[in-house]
Amino acid sequence: MSLLDRFLKYVKVDTMSCDKNSTETPSTEKQYDLANILKDELIALGLKDVEINEYCTVYATLPANKEGYDKIGFLAHMDTIPEVSGTNVCPNVVVFDGNPIRLGNTDKYLKIEDFSSLKKQVGHTIITTDGTTVLGCDDKGGIAIIMQMLEDIVTKNLPHGEIHVAFTPDEEIGTGVLKFDISKFPVDYAYTVDGGDYCEFSYETFNAAQATVKIKGFEIHPGFAKGKMINASLLAMEFNSLLNPNERPEYTSGYDGFNHLTEMNGSIGEATLHYIIRNHDLSLLEKQKEEFYNAASFLNKKYPNSTTVEIKDQYKNMRVLIEKDMRCVDKALKAYKDASIDVYCTATRGGTDGSQLTFMGINTPNLGTGGYNEHGVFEYADLNEMTKMLEVTTLIATTK
Ligand SMILES: [Zn+2]
16 A cells, blocks of 8 residues: 555544543544554554554554664554544645645635745645545554555565554543553654654653632622622632733743643632643743742732632653653654754644653654644645655664
8 A cells, every 4th residue: 555545544534532531541432443444454464462452552563573673662643633523534635836725615725825834845745634624644644654664664574673553542632642551562762653844853842730720709799899899700810910921822932831821710709710831841830830829829918818729740841851861862863864854853832642651661752744734624744744754764663
């Protein structure tokens, strides 16, 4: 099968996860549809220990045919996001001539003016949506690249060490990898193949925490409120005004951290604010947490016992652990170089399954897929870039 045929086959399988069912893994039964296809293909390719476990994770091993290689893992996730439809994906393959590409019968166009990534892709084969769904290159692009790499290694009988692959559910709702069984994945290090621009390599993520701010007011008839009423909703607004206004997602990029108000609700008697707190630098994250505690103590001085802050850590920047064993980084950067790609390292402004795996004991940086505009109907894949990433992953797997 070609990389393109493989990709088109996988994106047509509906694997939307569901964030309202996040206590069960998988969150949707239909993720097994793709898991079963992959299991059959892995068995047909001759991989060993192929299984789908009770959490819908697909594991498989390609035993070494030569000695002296590191044991390397590759991972990609099967689900697509809950928020935008991934049902009845109708991919459209075009050679991009620089003119706007109409998405199906909609009035939506994929064009350079809106998406500057397209500038460097004139002449490339682009796969778009029909304007009504995601494409699901996030992360079936990664799955297609890994599966094609395995087929190439097996059919061309390339020399390689022990290779482990895993396809996980529910990455988009952050729960799939929590059930990951590392005993079935005995590798020296691994890579997630899940992301955008093929030139981007990332072994850094945010450090992440979430804050819940609860505010109690004093409710009384407004006609008799003078000197007595404490309006919890107004206190909530005051609380937010005490945080640094520049530290918001809409004002930050690169290595800037942020505090992001994700939800608020309030009445006169009580109000609740939910934030996520992010920074690549752990000491700066701690400073941002201090801002929350300081804002609460300020309000509590003005309005005694009004405000409580609860902060929970979510995940950490994998860089601190990867720096202790850089084999995964060195190996990847050499492969990009051998594939003549001008690679650059970026700090992911989010978390990855790899960051969680790294803290479970497997250093797992991320490789790009050549997929763009994830999580919306403008998502597209660049087949030329996917093909380059197939070359990179194959070099990683077959170079000592
Ligand atoms: Zn993804």
